[in-house]
Amino acid sequence: MKIGVVLFPGSNCEQDVIEAIRSLDGEAELLWHGDATVGDVDGIVVPGGFAHGDYLRPGAIARFSPIMGAVAEFAASGGPVVGICNGFQVLTEAGLLPGALQKNRGLKFRCSEAELRVETTNSALTSEAHAGDVLRVPINHFEGNFTCSAETLAELRAEDRIVVRYVDNPNGSVDDIAGICSAGRNVVGLMPHPERACNALLGSTDGVPLMRSLLAAAGARVA
Amino acid sequence: MVTTGPPTRDDGPVKFSVLVEVRLQPGIADPQGSTIERSLPHLGFDGISEVTVGKSIRFVCDGDDEASVRAEVDDMCKRFLTNPVIEDATITVTPA
Numbered sequence: 001m002k003i004g005v006v007l008f009p010g011s012n013c014e015q016d017v018i019e020a021i022r023s024l025d026g027e028a029e030l031l032w033h034g035d036a037t038v039g040d041v042d043g044i045v046v047p048g049g050f051a052h053g054d055y056l057r058p059g060a061i062a063r064f065s066p067i068m069g070a071v072a073e074f075a076a077s078g079g080p081v082v083g084i085c086n087g088f089q090v091l092t093e094a095g096l097l098p099g100a101l102q103k104n105r106g107l108k109f110r111c112s113e114a115e116l117r118v119e120t121t122n123s124a125l126t127s128e129a130h131a132g133d134v135l136r137v138p139i140n141h142f143e144g145n146f147t148c149s150a151e152t153l154a155e156l157r158a159e160d161r162i163v164v165r166y167v168d169n170p171n172g173s174v175d176d177i178a179g180i181c182s183a184g185r186n187v188v189g190l191m192p193h194p195e196r197a198c199n200a201l202l203g204s205t206d207g208v209p210l211m212r213s214l215l216a217a218a219g220a221r222v223a
Numbered sequence: 224m225v226t227t228g229p230p231t232r233d234d235g236p237v238k239f240s241v242l243v244e245v246r247l248q249p250g251i252a253d254p255q256g257s258t259i260e261r262s263l264p265h266l267g268f269d270g271i272s273e274v275t276v277g278k279s280i281r282f283v284c285d286g287d288d289e290a291s292v293r294a295e296v297d298d299m300c301k302r303f304l305t306n307p308v309i310e311d312a313t314i315t316v317t318p319a
Binding site: 056057060064092093098099100102103104105106107145147148149172 | 247251252254255258303304306308309
């Protein structure tokens, strides 16, 4: 199975994602944002960084990149799509996930390790984790303050679509939300970086079950 | 020939100045506004409240009349210039 990692001008975590996937014996390749196809991949990661310089708003311009139509089609067909950090912002702007990422509470750029509690294993990013697990995963963002309407929040809760929560909320996100999934559970967005917690040399391997979940979801698509 | 008064449809497409002021919707936390509000008293500016921070986007737009330009800019705001989940905008259209 093969994971495509979308590269926009300004992305900067794409190689980290590729390295993490390869270290777990997965296949990974870059997908250029200017191509209107995702080729024959079985899963997609929209990585972190500053797509198109975050001009106007993070993700506001990236959502119009030619590849995003193909990403939306892939998601609509049930394919696993994971947006990490800036990738989460891109997926909300593209309407593939609800809500928005606002500037952090207190205007603090947060660059640290965060503890995430796995809230559901029913998503493309958590099937290999255990509900209630607390994972140590780096965060690195200025606009990670998840915001949505009261109606959307009620829907996310009722449908068990809050995938991971912060143990100690670093940015003001409503309901301590660190990551959510789509109604189909195949599109997941989160601010923390699981790809940076896949090697003991980097201080934590707690991202491994998350990345393995993505590989499992991609593998299920092949089967 | 010198003409006076606003341009009209009879003159064909004319240019309008557009100002889009984007702001956070009421109820959405505005960390930039609150930081400025907390800072001003330290500089001796007292009695300041309700500080909000947004952005302004200015451009010139060809159009037949003010109403059609306004409708087009409204569409721009919905699809691109604002994030309707957290922002709204006021639009000002004047003859360029």
